[in-house]
Amino acid sequence: MFVILFRRYKLLFLLGIVILLIQVFLAYKSIKIPIESGNKLFVDKINSLKDQFQSFHETKQKSLNYDEDIINSNVQHQETSAFRNDKEKTLATLLSELKFKPKCDILKDKDVLSAIQRAKTQECKEHIIDVACAIKSNTLYPNTLPNSCPSGNYIANRSIGCFKDNKKNRLLSKLYSNFKESNSPKKCINFCLLSGYLYSGLQYSTECFCGNTEPDIKHKLPDSSCNMKCSADQKAICGGYFTMNVFETGIAKFSPQIAESQPKIAETKAKIVFLLTLNGRALRQVYRLIKSIYSVDHFYYIHVDTRQDYLYRELLPLETAFQNIRLARKRLATIWGGASLLEMLLSCMADLLKSDWEWDFVLNLSESDFPIKSIDKLTQFLTANKNKNFVKSHGREVQRFIQKQGLDKTFVECDTHMWRIGDRLLPLGIQIDGGSDWICLSRNFIEYVTAEEKDKLIEGLLKIFRFTLLPAESFFHTAIRNSIFCDSYIDNNLHITNWKRKLGCKCQYRHICDWCGCSPNDFKPEDWIRLQATETKQLFFGRKFEPVVNQLVILQLEEWLFGPYTDGYLNLNSYWQSLYHHKDKSSSSNQALLVLGSSLIRINSKSNSFQQFYEPGKVLEIIDYFDLDVYKGFLIRHEARFNENITLEVETWCRTNNQHAQVSKSNKIAKKIMQLDVSTDFDQKEQMSRNFPRIISQYSEPCLIMKLSSTSQVENSTITLNVVWTNPDDKVEDIGEMTIEDITVTSINFSKSNLKHPLMSGIWTVKILQKKSLIGLTKFLVIPSFNNTMTKDLNSSHHLDKLIANFYLIKDTCISYNQKNIRDIIGTYLGNFGPSYLTSKNIVKFNECKKSLWSSMSPDPKSELLTDYGNFDGSSS
DSSP states (O other): OHHHHHHHTHHHHHHHHHHHHHHHHHHHHHHSOOOOTTSSSOHHHHHHHHHHHHHHHHHHHHSSOOOHHHHTSOOOOOOOHHHHHHHHHHHHHHHHTOSSOOSSOOTTOHHHHHHHHHOOSHHHHHHHHHHHHHHHTTOSSOSBOOOOSOOTTOOTTOEEEEEEOOSSSOSSOSEEEEOTTTOOHHHHHHHHHHTTOSEEEEETTTEEEEESSOOOGGGEEOGGGOOOBOSSOTTSBOOBTTEEEEEEOSOOOOOOOOOOSSOOTTOOOOOEEEEEEEOSSOHHHHHHHHHHHOOTTSEEEEEEOTTOHHHHHHHTTHHHHOTTEEEOSSOOOOOTTOHHHHHHHHHHHHHHHHSSOOOSEEEEEOTTEEESSOHHHHHHHHHTTTTOEEEOBOOSOHHHHHHHHTTTEEEEEETTEEEEEEEOOOOBTOOOOOBOSOOEEEHHHHHHHHOSSOOHHHHHHHHHHTTOSSGGGTHHHHHHHTSTTGGGEEEOOSEEEOOOHHHHOSOTTTTTBSSOOOOOOOOOGGGHHHHHTTTTSSOOEEEOOOTTTOSHHHHHHHHHHHOOOOTTOOOTTEEEEEEEETTSOOOGGGHHHHHHHHHHHHHHHTSTTTTTTOEEEEEEEEEEEEETTEEEEEEEEEEEESSSSOEEEEEEEEEEOOOOEEEOSSOTTGGGEEEEEEESOEETTTTEESOTTOOEETTOOOEEEEEEOOOOOOSOSOEEEEEEEEOTTSOEEEEEEEEESOTTSOEEEEEEOOOOSSOOSEEEEEEEEETTEEEEEEEEEEEOOTTSOOOGGGSSHHHHHHHHHHHEEEEEEEEEOOSTTHHHHHHHHHSOBOSSEEEETTTEEEEEGGGOTTSTTSOOGGGOEEETTEEEOSSOO
16 A cells, blocks of 8 residues: 555655755754854864753743743743753752741742742742742732822712623723623722722723723613623622623722922022932042032932942041031942832931921932032922822833832842732722832931831721832832822923934843843933934933943033033033942952952063062052043052162053954955944943953853844845854853844844853853854953862963053053152152153153043042032042
């Protein structure tokens, strides 16, 4: 029979065999990374590594570390029997590692299991499980909360009858949902109330409608016309076929207040507390911000993240210099999206109420905010709107906002991470609101939310928002909407924010939060027209502004507000930001930086110009230096011993050597490469690395950055390249991919490595391959730390200095003459002293730092604060 069929369909059989062979060949080609014959990488080595990486990724899929789809949705996976067995083994191992017994069964809670598997400390794991168990026992969240916003004649849950509906012209048309298995009058009413609607309507057993307009009496029907039982409650009626049971939700229609533009003639001027919540090391920008908003009539309360000892230490002297500036003594460590942000704001507000300052408003700002109008105009505006509360609402349908913000999920903050541990139901009886966490609140409202004896609404909201993502973006809004302060709500946070969601919504905070959030972009000169357009609007601040991203737009804004700087001012286009300070608390992240700094000043002192002239001493500070929005390198401020009796401060200007990239001269893609290097801390939003000096330690997470110019000479606009990471021993450590979505436009692309820590110190190589072509490579230096044993190539400072000299260049050196009578001492010692430099036997010449424009010790008028005692400049001590 088979022979007969084969003879009859011989052609088809042969065609099928050919197709099968082609598929086998393509499958083989798809797993084989093509390597150029002249390349040092061997095919068997690559294939072996690919098998290892494939095994790793399969194991990762079986683990409880869920990917983005699971983190941001409720996707259910079909599990095979083998997968379930592996999962059970993983769970058994996970539970056996706990040093405590869970108070409840958590084996079925995938989000809880994922969180405790990824959490680092036992304390965090226990906290996560305790919260999960409290949710299971229904003791964590309140089921119902009171709403004290006046509701007029509206009564919660009151039925107003059965009405005839029309498909083309719905009675209630603002919001719709179909609760196929859970509909009931209670469910639908709360669904509409939560979204701020006055009426809810139930139809066709499972459908729920919301709206703000009461149905016309002419559409009313006998109650018997609504005769279908609810999907969740067979004893209740949920409308019928195009007939709707309509209920009041119990709230009155809400409309934000309209802000007044001019105060009354006899009105006392409003006094503002500017609550500065600061993080990072942008000290000079903080001074510049304070300078731009400072007035003796207002107050400045500064909270510095508890991990930022540099910023706190440098700002503390402001308290002595200014009577109306104070720093918070209770400091918290806050993270993006964390519950700690709300805790910090409430703590600062409570402290302000205990102070002797008399104020009317609290307005919060960060170091990346900057005024777009004068403080006099802001004072005038708030004077006209005393006792009002300025918060910006989301401006979208509430249920979508709830889902987008993750308000229907429980999050737990510990180990500097927000862990998602499952779904939750929001309480009945209140409206949910939210939007921006930049606010301006009245004193009487702040007294209400921070009172020691809190009413049930605030007490309940605090329980809810303690386990909420981005709580500061919703707590104050929701508290105002549902309290007696609802008539003080003004939908305006007084800010213009530079949202570019295509760039700003790239899940950059996944390492600290189980969610994909968005963040605004920095303003740049090309956005200037948007800032100018705010002149006639009730907007007073803009964000974000960061001088390390673009300082020119800040200068442009300053001169627009306050007039141009007078002639003779220096360094208006320069910016300095500290990377390391010798007074900082010890940090492993600074070790490689300190190794680099010590090596470079050692190299400089041994150079031909300075041979046997001075001995480098302690590194005092390392500072990033920018001019005209271009990164110019970093400055090392350090001690230098000129003899046994004389130690001075010297500053050395260094920069990275970017000559380690090589590209193919024949490949079309390679010809379009404008930048090819390795760094860390790549900011997808701003399309740049924030590790400006390209310092990579043994515990860094390097990524390859490649900038391509536009091209039209390609067959496909989307291409995928292979990225091969090779250690100093020429062994392949990782193989990754870089997908370029549109090769026809100029783009900045990056590929993260997946390297094991600690990285081997020394010179690494990254190669980029397209099909069988090596299109480019670049080298980078992994710097050892003090606490790590150096490799055989770096077992002495001489070898380390030699390697560092290949990757970093020294541009200039200056000396500080700040010590008492130092000129006379140096003059005697050197024998030849000039007004701005020192000369010894015509071999060495030092410029004075204060007169070297690149030096961090040179004048910086942008960041100088005037006090009763003189200038308080922004330079580090």
